[in-house]
Amino acid sequence: MTEICSGRLSRRGAIAALVGVTAAVWASPGLAAPAINIGKGQFRRIRFTNPRLQEKLDVVYWVDGQYVPEALDEVSAILRDWRAELVKPYHENVIDVLAAVHRKLDTAEPFEVVSGYRSPQTNAAMRRNRSGVARNSYHTRAMAVDLKLKGRSIRQIAGAGKALCGGGVGTYSRSGFVHLDCGPVRSWGA
Numbered sequence: 001m002t003e004i005c006s007g008r009l010s011r012r013g014a015i016a017a018l019v020g021v022t023a024a025v026w027a028s029p030g031l032a033a034p035a036i037n038i039g040k041g042q043f044r045r046i047r048f049t050n051p052r053l054q055e056k057l058d059v060v061y062w063v064d065g066q067y068v069p070e071a072l073d074e075v076s077a078i079l080r081d082w083r084a085e086l087v088k089p090y091h092e093n094v095i096d097v098l099a100a101v102h103r104k105l106d107t108a109e110p111f112e113v114v115s116g117y118r119s120p121q122t123n124a125a126m127r128r129n130r131s132g133v134a135r136n137s138y139h140t141r142a143m144a145v146d147l148k149l150k151g152r153s154i155r156q157i158a159g160a161g162k163a164l165c166g167g168g169v170g171t172y173s174r175s176g177f178v179h180l181d182c183g184p185v186r187s188w189g190a
Contacts, residue, residue, distance in 0.1 A: 046099045047110035050078050056110065061099075067092055079116025079145060083125075088117045088142040093182035097166040098145060101180060104160040105152050114146040114177040115139060138168065144181035146172070154178055162187055 044062040049055070057078045061071035075095055080087040102111060118126065118139040127133040138144035149157060154171060157178040161169035170179030171189035179189075 044096070044099050046075060046095060046102065047108070048075075048078050048113055049110045050082075050113040050116075052082050052113075053078065053080075058110065061095060076117070076142065079113060079142070081117050081119045081122050083122045084119045086117070086119050088119075090117070090142045091182055094138075094143050094145065094167070094180070097161070097164065097180055097182050098147075100164050100166065101157065101160045104164065105149065105156060107149065107151055109149055109151050111145075111147040111149060114148060114175075116145050117142045132172075138181040138183050143183060144168070144179060146170075146177045146179050148177045158187070158189075 042064055043060050045058065045060045047058045049057075055078050057074055059068075059071045059074050061068050061075060072090065072092065072095070076087050076090045079090055098111065116139070118137065120140050123133065123135075123137050123140050127135065139146075147157070148154065154173050154176060158169050158171040161167075161178065161180050165185050167180065167182040167185060169187045171187070172179065173190060
């Protein structure tokens with residue numbers, strides 16, 4: 001694992017900077033503002049598709065400094081443990097990291113979810129059958145997502161995540177996805 005952004009900002013400082021820098025650029029020109037934003041200022045949105053569940057989500061989850069609880073519930077639902085059909089509320093910081101990476105990549109394409117929340121039982125089963133699955137994975141805390149974009153390379157996604165200094169960035173080139181979490185700033189893989 002490589003430490004990145006060391007000495008520049010603490011994790012909280014990095015998240016605060018990430019939120020502050022990206023807050024002003026969330027509105028996408030040419031798209032109709034969701035009804036929730038009429039008469040409002042800043043908002044953040046996140047877009048996902050989950051092929052395993054055959055579900056899509058395009059939701060505004062933060063408006064004028066406030067998270068939208070119903071939208072966070074929708075995010076948690078699309079990122080659920082599909083093997084056990086369990087939903088755990090996702091940590092807001094990882095959603096902010098994902099949305100900032102998405103914005104940095106300058107695309108309207110939704111993230112394709114490879115893996116979201118994993119129950120401890122699901123994670124243990126995956127550890128028995130695959131290498132590279134962490135025992136105390138941030139996936140089990142609803143603080144990590146493995147994802148990809150058809151229109152961007154794994155290297156581009158990982159580069160955007162590393163540039164934001166908002167948490168962990170794992171590059172899984174052979175498997176074709178990037179791991180993003182809101183844990184300590186670190187990176188691994190190639």
